[in-house]
Amino acid sequence: MSWQRWGRTTATAERAGTWHHALTLEGVSRTYQRGVVALHPIHLTVPRGRFLAVMGPSGCGKSTLLQCAAGLDRPTAGTVRIGGTELSSLKETALTRLRRERIGFVFQAHHLVPSLSVAENVSLPLLLGGQAVGDRALRGLAAVGLGDRGQALPSELSGGQCQRVAIARALVTAPDIVFADEPTGALDPAAAEEALKLLRQAVDRDGHTVVMVTHDPFAAAWADEVLFLMRGKLVGRQERPEAADIRRVLKNLGEGAA
Numbered sequence: 001m002s003w004q005r006w007g008r009t010t011a012t013a014e015r016a017g018t019w020h021h022a023l024t025l026e027g028v029s030r031t032y033q034r035g036v037v038a039l040h041p042i043h044l045t046v047p048r049g050r051f052l053a054v055m056g057p058s059g060c061g062k063s064t065l066l067q068c069a070a071g072l073d074r075p076t077a078g079t080v081r082i083g084g085t086e087l088s089s090l091k092e093t094a095l096t097r098l099r100r101e102r103i104g105f106v107f108q109a110h111h112l113v114p115s116l117s118v119a120e121n122v123s124l125p126l127l128l129g130g131q132a133v134g135d136r137a138l139r140g141l142a143a144v145g146l147g148d149r150g151q152a153l154p155s156e157l158s159g160g161q162c163q164r165v166a167i168a169r170a171l172v173t174a175p176d177i178v179f180a181d182e183p184t185g186a187l188d189p190a191a192a193e194e195a196l197k198l199l200r201q202a203v204d205r206d207g208h209t210v211v212m213v214t215h216d217p218f219a220a221a222w223a224d225e226v227l228f229l230m231r232g233k234l235v236g237r238q239e240r241p242e243a244a245d246i247r248r249v250l251k252n253l254g255e256g257a258a
């Protein structure tokens, strides 16, 4: 982002009092065709430098929440702000640019471009945004323990290493927020732990903000806070959760749903 644009965003956010929030949802709801209500009005603020996990039974609206929060889907009602910028005010091209420059994404599959080297994959968000790459990609790779693998192709790395590259790619633009959708879903326990450590480190050491959807209580226990969704509503939250407590809440929710 240019300094001019950065300054404007800062001023707007300060006026709105939202500067210290990476993400704000105000009354965000989403109704699909044939009246399927995936999200009832959700109010949520995520301060900068926080690691938040979102959990809940299948079909409770986790993906819909993430898609609306990340500007991949337009809510039926309500407002979404990323770092003080209201998404509904943006036309499609500006929204695309915001997603590219100010949001990092990590999915269950790493989605690396197979024909590009690992370093080129990490550079991609910078190049697409017209930003200087410099040594940012290599520093990003070093931060995920792959500083010596920049020239390798994704096919030469393990699944866990590819996911670490995907995390470096998500962080390389220094985004306002990183959305991680089941980032450990395809990994063995050791690789999952590595990926979670990196997300934790991104928050603790570098002040990043992470919102992660997961089914796994062990993964969620790495977060500062867990939100529980049920039938499109936020029904609970736990600070500094333990995996056993999370499992208990999920079990109760499951019984409530039965």
Ligand SMILES: Nc1ncnc2c1ncn2[C@@H]1O[C@H](COP(=O)(O)OP(=O)(O)OP(=O)(O)O)[C@@H](O)[C@H]1O
Pocket (backbone or CB within 6 Å): 032, 033, 036, 037, 038, 056, 057, 058, 059, 060, 061, 062, 063, 064, 065
């Ligand atoms: N494009 C769509 N059209 C109609 N209904 C949809 C659409 N996408 C999702 N839904 C419905 O919205 C509700 C929430 O779906 P969503 O995918 O957000 O849940 P989820 O919690 O992410 O589920 P899972 O854990 O299985 O991925 C479900 O009832 C689902 O069937």
